[in-house]
Amino acid sequence: MMDYTNAVELHDITKRYGDFTAVRDINLAVPRGSIYGFLGPNGAGKTTTLRMILDIIKPTSGSLSVLGASSAMEVRQRIGYLPEEKGLYKKMKTWAVIAYFARLKGVGAREAKNRAYELLERYGLKEFSDKKVETLSKGMGQKVQVLASIAHQPEFVILDEPFSGLDPSNQQVMEEVISDLNKGGTTIVFSTHVMSHAERICDRILLIAKAEMVFDGTIPQAKALIPKMVNLSGVHDPATLRSLPGVASTEAAAGLPGSYDVCMTENADPQQLLRDCFRNDIELTAFNYHEPTLHDVFLHLVGEDAKVASFR
Amino acid sequence: MNNTFHIAGREYSENARTKGFWINLIMFPLILFASIKVPQLLEEKAKPTRHFVLVDQSGEFESVVDQALEREYQRSVVKKLLEYIQVNHLGNDEQESRSTAEMLEQIPAGFMEMDFAAGLSGDMADSMIAMVDKENPLLLDMLAKPGALDAFLDVLYQQLGADPPLFEAPRRMLERSSMPQDAWGDLDPTTASTAEIVAVIKPYLLDEKNFLDFKDPLFALVIVPQDALQQLKGPGKKNDGDPLTAHERGVQFWSTNLTDNDLAKLVERAINDDIQQREFGARNLDSAAIKAAQNTKMQFASFDPKKAAGEEVVSLADTIRKFAPIGFVYLMWVAIFTVVNMLLNNMVEEKSNRIIEVLLSSATPWEIMSGKLIGIAGVGLTMMTVWIFSLLGVLKFMAGPSVEWAGVLFEVIQSSGLLPLFAFYFFCGYMIYSGLFLAIGSLCTTVKEAQNFMGTATVILMVPLFTMVFVTMDPHGSLATFLTWVPLYTPFVMMNRAAADPPTSVMIGSGILMGVTAIFSLWLSSRIFRIGVLRIGQPPKILELLKSLLSQR
Structure with a gap:
């Protein structure tokens, strides 16, 4: 087994289909043992990138390594994959589907069967073990497919939109599956356009829009990208407020006299602003500071493109 | 892999x-x-008995047709008999290769003149079993004799041992019926014109009337006109000044079902065979000699040069x-x-x-x-x-x-x-x-x-x-x-x-x-x-x- 520090490394990966560029110049390193979120609007190039990592499609240019190998095919038995569109063999029994995919990844027949039953029991599908896949609901089917992609206990798992089509409680289960895996040392890359999941479980994120990489880094780094916003109420002296250190601009909040949205300069501390307000006798009836969410970051970075893309 | x-x-x-x-x-x-099986079954079971009416104004062919029907029936009896023997493992393998001539040799003298009603000796029955072949004309003749089939079956059952399944004689597929007298009304069918006869029988053929109490309509009507024998075709047969068209001449076969032509063929063959016999007589020819001459044949076999020597016969x-x-x-x-x-x-x-x-x-x-x-x-x-x-x-x-x-x-x-x-x-x-x-x-x-x-x-x-x-x-x-x-x-x-x-x-x-x-x-x-x-x-x-x-x- 080759040693590696990064589960995946992409160097200037580009994929073109004729005149259309699906992915342009992506550089990326997914550290071993991390959970990496691929974020971006629909059609941004997430799935194409994941498929290139898996060597299902070949990049037009650039190079990559997966688990230290130059092609995922060489190490495919150590990789698990859940594709974006979910489908299973409808006529097969649930356990048999899981066992089949595990066997394709090199697990022995008996072992594959045992693991299938184990996983189904652990994730609450025991009673469906011997039923045909076509009897499962959509959410259950998706769970089964996730189990099928991890039954061979891979060290690296790629999940393409694992949350789509799941109800909130199953989304919760999905998050648990991911963190369970990660606790066992598995590196996970997943794509989503739902920011809240990424925010909760990702160590790092890659943001792609219009085929290009927009951001790559940790979530705090991402959040630092957008100015902090503080809402102050009961302000009678906006001029003084504007002169305080760390205040980049102020704007009267619509409809509420004395309420201002303050946009802070980079690295400024909202707590310091509060102290400065008291020191300068600015009376406040309310002080509101919210950490920016990943959603805010997303909208800030992708902006109008996201809206356009998501309606396409 | x-x-x-x-x-x-x-x-x-x-x-x-x-x-x-x-x-x-x-x-x-x-x-x-x-x-394989269904056509057989259909032939046996589903196909209804074909009833037909023969109006023989000439009075010459009624018995000819009846004989032909009987012979056809005997043929089906023999065919079934053959199957029966085969199914019950009585047949011997040599049977296929035996020619009619060989079979003839095996028939004891006086066999044909026997009184079958009195029963058969074991030897006789063996000979008959050996003769069971649907193409064997002798057997057909024999079985046509009254009592022959029963006598034969008696022996057969004995040979089959304990409790053999009984032989079921097949149904008659073709049967000649007579019109009830009142159906003709005032018409005398022996002198009426073809058109008049057809007019009477047409409703029965079209299933508008039914005199037989059968589900199926009357199958066919065969009319042999009074002067049929004067309407022959052939060398030396000239119908000068005959006002009739070709269709109006000779025997007429009326039926709504013209795809099943078994009956039409049978009647045609029977009548024509008889006409030939008459012709032989009229020309002072010995019909037996002619038959013998007709049956004299050159052997003809096909060979394939690609096959091994001695096995070239196709x-x-x-x-x-x-x-x-x-x-x-x-x-x-x-x-x-x-x-x-x-x-x-x-x-x-x-x-x-x-x-x-x-x-x-x-x-x-x-x-x-x-x-x-x-x-x-x-x-x-x-x-x-x-x-x-x-x-x-x-x-x-x-x-x-x-x-x-x-x-x-x-x-x-x-x-x-x-x-x-x-x-x-x-x-x-x-x-x-x-x-x-x-x-x-x-x-x-x-x-x-x-x-x-x-x-x-x-x-x-x-x-x-x-x-x-x-x-x-x-x-x-x-x-x-x-x-x-x-x-x-x-x-x-x-x-x-x-x-x-x-x-x-x-x-x-x-x-x-x-x-x-x-x-x-x-x-x-x-x-x-x-x-x-x-x-x-x-x-x-x-x-x-x-x-x-x-x-x-």
């Missing part, structure tokens, strides 16, 4: 579990069995051997078509629900493709094996006096060497077509799209079916030769020609052609597979496809 077998195993078990597969498996022997088996490939071509066609359809459907299913992506992350395209090919080939092979064995089984089971060819066909299939050739050509055909269909499947996202391709493919595939009879008739002709070298048809046409021992050069050449085609087809489909398998939406345009085929990525 392991993955290839996992994939093959799954393909096999999934397809072998479908209802369609089992229906295919069971239907073939059932249809085969039915196609037998029934040879004829069957010549035509057996048609059956094999058909079988092969159905099997290949069924199997590649499975392949296509599987492929489209995996594509449409994106399972293919998971597979691609676990196995190389080549592994997936070869796994599918092997798995589905296994399904096809299972199907073929079951079919062939059930074919042999049904033939063996059906083989008997009534389906003589079944036994011969059984022997032919077993011994002719057609089976291994069939296996070989099936394999080649499968390889060629599976490659193509897999490629088509990998280009389509929905079953509907696949079906569009299938339409064209089916038309192309139909050609060997349309031509198979012609190829058999002239296995080395230009059509056969031409089609042999069309790669898509080679397996079918070579199977078609197999019984005619095509030249070695053609065998080898076509073998190479098929091998190359199969490899090309698989190569092509593996290229298309890679490109097509992840495609969603419309299948690519031809040009686009060619471009991507030639590019490296």
